[in-house]
């Protein structure tokens with residue numbers, strides 16, 4: 290347990306921050322580097338707990354991964370060189386590790402068992418287990434294979450045509466990864482564009498992949514070629530400082546080298562629609578991903594409706610968007626976001642509990658929330674629900690509160706942003 294009490298802050302935030310590497314891209318870089326042939330160097334890798342789970346999985350299967358701070362050197366020897374792990378694999382708090390690895394473990398020719406922390410143990414896995422079973426996977430576990438722990442006996446897989454019933458990049462990626470190992474072609478069609486880092490990176494690693502609108506086709510059994518990857522800054526981490534810069538009076542912040550893949554920039558569209566003062570500079574492509582510097586300054590915000598196809602483009606940013614909405618004039622309605630109920634915690638209930646304790650006018654709906662602004666925030670005792678994004682939202686909320694805010698446990702921040710407090714303290718104007 291790591292409790293903090295944060296004092297009221299009455300200065301501005303100014304300066305530059307380079308947030309750590311993108312979590313989604315870091316996981317994928319380890320995965321593709323580990324199953325490719327040759328040496329891949331990954332720079333600006335996210336040194337967070339979740340991505341370490343993915344490294345641990347491949348080290349347990351015999352891959353040599355050298356890590357010096359945020360640089361990885363992965364000696365891939367192809368899928369055939371992987372060996373059966375002797376111990377169950379621990380995936381901690383990481384949904385992405387679990388779902389993406391399931392796609393591969395289903396097709397590796399050996400036995401694995403996987404487990405996680407109490408949050409991960411309760412998250413639904415049938416969304417990936419079901420399509421993988423259609424491909425021939427043998428996966429058993431608690432609640433008929435919907436919950437960890439799971440046991441996977443690798444099988445020969447066959448390609449399928451799969452229409453995603455939910456809007457999830459993790460599910461899409463799991464089926465694509467299984468498709469890499471499967472006999473024949475796998476076709477995955479999604480309802481709405483979700484993050485496409487798997488597809489981008491597979492193209493770079495030389496996979497036989499074709500994209501056509503919302504359909505991705507992968508032909509299995511083709512060797513991947515080792516490739517160096519530079520991971521851009523994580524926009525989901527930058528989002529906390531974009532919100533802080535927009536909300537704390539007199540602030541101007543530059544978020545350097547931030548990933549701006551259009552499947553992830555819903556937060557920027559929302560900030561613009563809320564009337565925030567935001568601009569993007571120095572846009573360029575690095576390792577197949579759009580990157581740029583985002584400059585945000587404080588301004589008067591207005592409420593809005595957030596629903597439909599934008600939701601997957603900002604799904605992890607909804608807790609911090611809710612905080613923005615408490616400080617915006619008028620009503621903000623967030624709909625179509627029931628997925629939040631099965632993240633690290635039920636993020637709809639968690640956000641509503643935290644922000645109402647601090648004096649916001651916010652109510653939960655089945656698939657989102659309604660927030661009426663603008664309300665002055667007061668102090669109080671809040672819980673992080675052991676969820677990194679709720680913990681960081683609580684810290685940013687404390688910058689606006691008139692009294693001290695105590696958060697019961699902030700240790701989960703290490704899941705995605707270990708240097709969060711260092712970066713925050715660097716941009717706080719001294720009192």
Ligand SMILES: O=C(O)C1=C[C@@H](OP(=O)(O)O)[C@@H](O)[C@H](O)C1
Pocket residue numbers: 312313314385456457458459460462484604605628
């Ligand atoms: O593919 C990924 O890297 C992720 C996809 C999203 O999950 P879903 O696919 O469950 O929506 C997101 O919430 C998660 O943080 C990372």
Ligand SMILES: C=C(OP(=O)(O)O)C(=O)O
Pocket residue numbers: 312339382383384385386605632633678705
């Ligand atoms: C939902 C998240 O991650 P995961 O699903 O990988 O646990 C997140 O980072 O907000």
